[in-house]
Amino acid sequence: MEAYSIFRDLAILVIAAKFLGLVARKCKAPQVVGEILAGLLIGPGVLGLVSQSPFITQMAEIGVVLLMFSAGLGTNLKDLVKTGPVACLIAVCGVFVPLALGALFYFCYYGFSLLGSPSFYKGVFIGTIMTATSVSITVSALKEMGKLQTKVGQTILSAAIIDDIIGIMVLTFVIGLRDPAMKPLIVVVQSALFFVFSIVFGFISYKIFKWVDKRYPHTQRIPIAGLAYCFALSYIAERFFGIADITGAYFAGIILCNIEDSDYIQEKMDINSYMLFGPIFFASIGLKTDLGDMTLPLLWFSIGFVLVALLSKIIGCGIISRICHFNFSDSLKIGVGMMTRGEVALIVSQKGLSVGLVEPIYFTSVILLIIISSIATPILLKLLFKRDADIIAS
Amino acid sequence: MEAYSIFRDLAILVIAAKFLGLVARKCKAPQVVGEILAGLLIGPGVLGLVSQSPFITQMAEIGVVLLMFSAGLGTNLKDLVKTGPVACLIAVCGVFVPLALGALFYFCYYGFSLLGSPSFYKGVFIGTIMTATSVSITVSALKEMGKLQTKVGQTILSAAIIDDIIGIMVLTFVIGLRDPAMKPLIVVVQSALFFVFSIVFGFISYKIFKWVDKRYPHTQRIPIAGLAYCFALSYIAERFFGIADITGAYFAGIILCNIEDSDYIQEKMDINSYMLFGPIFFASIGLKTDLGDMTLPLLWFSIGFVLVALLSKIIGCGIISRICHFNFSDSLKIGVGMMTRGEVALIVSQKGLSVGLVEPIYFTSVILLIIISSIATPILLKLLFKRDADIIAS
Numbered sequence: 001m002e003a004y005s006i007f008r009d010l011a012i013l014v015i016a017a018k019f020l021g022l023v024a025r026k027c028k029a030p031q032v033v034g035e036i037l038a039g040l041l042i043g044p045g046v047l048g049l050v051s052q053s054p055f056i057t058q059m060a061e062i063g064v065v066l067l068m069f070s071a072g073l074g075t076n077l078k079d080l081v082k083t084g085p086v087a088c089l090i091a092v093c094g095v096f097v098p099l100a101l102g103a104l105f106y107f108c109y110y111g112f113s114l115l116g117s118p119s120f121y122k123g124v125f126i127g128t129i130m131t132a133t134s135v136s137i138t139v140s141a142l143k144e145m146g147k148l149q150t151k152v153g154q155t156i157l158s159a160a161i162i163d164d165i166i167g168i169m170v171l172t173f174v175i176g177l178r179d180p181a182m183k184p185l186i187v188v189v190q191s192a193l194f195f196v197f198s199i200v201f202g203f204i205s206y207k208i209f210k211w212v213d214k215r216y217p218h219t220q221r222i223p224i225a226g227l228a229y230c231f232a233l234s235y236i237a238e239r240f241f242g243i244a245d246i247t248g249a250y251f252a253g254i255i256l257c258n259i260e261d262s263d264y265i266q267e268k269m270d271i272n273s274y275m276l277f278g279p280i281f282f283a284s285i286g287l288k289t290d291l292g293d294m295t296l297p298l299l300w301f302s303i304g305f306v307l308v309a310l311l312s313k314i315i316g317c318g319i320i321s322r323i324c325h326f327n328f329s330d331s332l333k334i335g336v337g338m339m340t341r342g343e344v345a346l347i348v349s350q351k352g353l354s355v356g357l358v359e360p361i362y363f364t365s366v367i368l369l370i371i372i373s374s375i376a377t378p379i380l381l382k383l384l385f386k387r388d389a390d391i392i393a394s
Numbered sequence: 395m396e397a398y399s400i401f402r403d404l405a406i407l408v409i410a411a412k413f414l415g416l417v418a419r420k421c422k423a424p425q426v427v428g429e430i431l432a433g434l435l436i437g438p439g440v441l442g443l444v445s446q447s448p449f450i451t452q453m454a455e456i457g458v459v460l461l462m463f464s465a466g467l468g469t470n471l472k473d474l475v476k477t478g479p480v481a482c483l484i485a486v487c488g489v490f491v492p493l494a495l496g497a498l499f500y501f502c503y504y505g506f507s508l509l510g511s512p513s514f515y516k517g518v519f520i521g522t523i524m525t526a527t528s529v530s531i532t533v534s535a536l537k538e539m540g541k542l543q544t545k546v547g548q549t550i551l552s553a554a555i556i557d558d559i560i561g562i563m564v565l566t567f568v569i570g571l572r573d574p575a576m577k578p579l580i581v582v583v584q585s586a587l588f589f590v591f592s593i594v595f596g597f598i599s600y601k602i603f604k605w606v607d608k609r610y611p612h613t614q615r616i617p618i619a620g621l622a623y624c625f626a627l628s629y630i631a632e633r634f635f636g637i638a639d640i641t642g643a644y645f646a647g648i649i650l651c652n653i654e655d656s657d658y659i660q661e662k663m664d665i666n667s668y669m670l671f672g673p674i675f676f677a678s679i680g681l682k683t684d685l686g687d688m689t690l691p692l693l694w695f696s697i698g699f700v701l702v703a704l705l706s707k708i709i710g711c712g713i714i715s716r717i718c719h720f721n722f723s724d725s726l727k728i729g730v731g732m733m734t735r736g737e738v739a740l741i742v743s744q745k746g747l748s749v750g751l752v753e754p755i756y757f758t759s760v761i762l763l764i765i766i767s768s769i770a771t772p773i774l775l776k777l778l779f780k781r782d783a784d785i786i787a788s
Contacts, residue, residue, distance in 0.1 A: 007459065065401065223669065224408060228409040231401040235398060235405060
C-alpha cells in the first residue's frame with residue numbers, strides 16, 4: 001500500500017462521521033450515534049468504501065486513549081474518592097449479575113431449542129463475555145451533554161473502570177478453569193501492583209508536572225509532555241500489568257487533573273480528538289461490522305443475547321445504585337450508562353475462541369451487542385437526562 | 395503487534411523530539427533540527443529505541459501533509475501570483491543546474507578514481523536524484539522565524555512546489571530513455587490537467603466553503619471539513635495525476651486561504667501538527683538512518699555527492715534570483731532555502747534502483763544528503779536572516 005492511500009480512507013471517514021454526527025444532533029440524538037452509523041454505512045457491510053486496516057485500528061486506539069485521558073483530566077479528585085466505594089459495589093454487581101444471567105440464558109436457550117448438549121464451561125463463558133462495560137461511548141455521550149462532572153457521571157466512570165478490572169479477573173479465572181497457564185491470583189496481584197505503581201509514580205510525576213507548570217505556564221510543552229505521559233502510562237499499564245491501555249490513560253488524566261493547566265491540556269487534547277481521532281474511533285466500531293453470515297437460529301440467539309446483556313447490566317447496576325441511596329431516575333441512568341459494551345467483549349470472545357470455549361459463530365452476536373448498546377446507550381441517557389430537566393422545569 | 399505497543403513508540407518519539415527541539419532552540423538553532431536529531435538518536439543507528447514502522451511512516455505522512463496544508467492556508471494569493479513567474483524561473487534553474495553538475499560529478503569521480511566504467515545513463519540519474527527540493531523543512535524553519543510570509547519565503551515556497559513537478563517530469567524523461575512504459579508527455583499532460591482540475595474544482599469548493607463559513611463561522615465543522623478536503627486533495631493529486639500528495643495538500647490550503655476562517659482552520663491544524671504529527675514527521679527523517687555499512691570509498695563519494703547537491707542548488711537558484719533583481723543576501727537565502735532534500739530524493743533513487751540505474755549502495759549517500767541538508771538549511775537560514783536584522787539594527 002502506498003503511503004498516500006491512507007488519505008482516501010481518512011477523508012471519507014472524517015466527512016462521513018462528522019456529517020452523520022451533525023445529522024444525529026439535528027435529530028436530537030447524540031453525535032457519537034451518528035459517527036458509529038457512519039462507520040456502518042461506509043464499511044464493508046453497506047457501501048464498502050472503507051475497510052478496517054491496521055492503520056485505522058491504531059488511529060482508533062489513539063482516539064479512545066485520548067478520550068479516556070481527557071475524561072481523567074476532567075475528574076474532580078475529591079468527588080472521585082467520595083464516589084469510590086459505591087462505584088466499587090456497582091462494578092461488582094455489574095459484573096456478577098450479567099455473568100449469572102448470561103450463563104442462565106445459554107442453558108435455557110440450549111434447553112429449549114434442543115440444538116445440542118450445553119456445556120457448563122461454555123455457558124459460564126457466554127456470561128463472561130457480557131461482563132465488561134465499555135465506558136468510552138458513555139463518557140463521550142455524557143461529555144456532550146455536559147453531565148460527565150455530575151455525581152451520576154462520575155459514578156458511572158469509576159464503576160466502569162473498576163468493572164473492567166474485575167471483568168479481566170473473572171476472565172482469567174474462567175479460563176484458568178481450563179488453562180492452567182493463567183492464574184487468577186497473578187491477575188489480582190498485578191492489578192494491585194498497578195494501583196501501587198500509579199500512586200507512587202503518579203505522585204512523583206504530579207510533583208514534577210506541577211513544578212514545570214509553575215515555571216512555564218500555558219506553554220506548548222505542558223500539553224505535549226502530558227500527551228507523552230498519557231501514551232507512556234497506557235503502554236506501561238497494558239505491557240507490564242496486564243491492565244487495559246485505556247485504564248492507564250484514564251489514570252494519567254487523574255494524576256494530572258489537579259495541576260494548574262489541566263484545563264489547558266484538556267482543551268488541546270479535545271481539539272486533537274474531535275478533529276481526527278474521535279471520529280475515526282467511533283466510525284471504526286461500525287466499520288468492523290459485516291452481518292453477511294446471519295442465519296435464523298443465530299438471529300434468535302443474538303436477540304436473546306443482546307437483550308440479556310443489556311438488561312442484566314441495568315438490573316445489576318440499577319438495583320445496587322438504588323440500595324446505595326441514588327433515587328430511581330439516577331439508578332436507571334447508572335444502569336443504562338453501564339450497559340455499553342465495546343472492544344473488551346470482542347477481546348474476551350477472542351480469548352474464549354483460542355481455548356475452545358466460544359464458537360466463531362457467536363462473534364456476530366457480540367458485534368451486534370456492541371453496535372446496539374453503543375447506539376442505544378447515548379440515546380437513552382439523553383432521554384433520561386431530558387426527562388429530569390423537564391420535571392424540574394415543570 | 396498488539397495495538398497498545400504503538401504508545402511506547404509514540405511516547406518516546408514525542409518526548410525525544412520535543413526535548414531536543416527545545417535544546418536546539420536554547421542553542422539558537424531551529425527546533426526542527428533538534429527533532430531530526432532526536433530521530434537519529436533514538437533510531438536504529440544509535441540507541442535503537444524506536445524503529446521505522448508502517449504506522450510511524452503513515453503518521454509522518456499525515457504530518458508533512460498537515461504542514462503543507464498549513465503553509466497553503468497562510469499564503470497571500472496576490473503575492474503568490476506576483477512571485478509566480480520568478481519562482482518558475484528559479485525552479486527551472488534549481489532543477490537543471492543540479493542535474494548537470496550531479497552528472498558531471500559522477501563522470502569526474504569515476505574518471506579520477508578508475509573504479510569502473512562510468513555509464514552515461516547512470517550519471518544522468520545521479521543528477522536526477524539531486525533535482526527535487528523538499529520544501530517541508532524550509533517551510534517549517536521559515537514559519538518558526540516568522541518569515542514564511544516574506545517575499546523571499548513565498549518565492550522559495552512556490553519555487554519548491556514547481557521544482558517538484560519539473561523534477562518528476564525529468565525523472566520520467568530519464569527513465570523513459572530506458573523504460574518505454576513511462577512517457578514524459580503523459581506526465582506533462584497530467585500535471586497540466588491537475589492545474590486545470592485544481593482551478594475548476596478549487597473554485598467550486600472555495601465558493602461552497604465560503605458559503606458554509608458565512609453561515610456557520612467559527613464552528614468545529616469548518617476546520618474539520620478543511621481537514622477532510624486537504625486529505626481528499628492529497629489523495630486525488632497522487633492517485634489520479636501522479637502529483638505528490640503534499641502538493642495536493644498545499645493546493646488545498648491555497649484554495650481555502652481566502653475564506654474568512656482560514657486563520658481559524660490554520661490554528662486548529664497547527665495544534666494537531668505541533669502536538670503529534672509534526673514531531674513524528676521530523677523525527678522519522680532521522681529514524682530512517684542507519685550508517686552501519688559505510689566504507690571509505692563510499693564515504694568519499696558521499697561527501698562529494700552531498701557537497702555537489704547542496705552547492706548546485708545554491709548556485710542555480712541563487713544566480714537566477716540575483717538576475718531577477720533580488721539583492722545578494724536574499725538570493726543567497728533563496729538558494730539555501732531550496733537546497734533541502736527529502737523523501738522525493740529517496741523515491742527517485744528507489745525508481746532508479748528498480749530500472750537498474752542506481753546501485754543500492756548509493757542510498758547511504760542520499761540519506762546523508764537528506765540528513766545534512768535538513769539540518770544545515772534551517773541553521774543557515776536563521777543565520778542569514780539574523781545577519782540581515784543585525785545590519786538593519788546597526
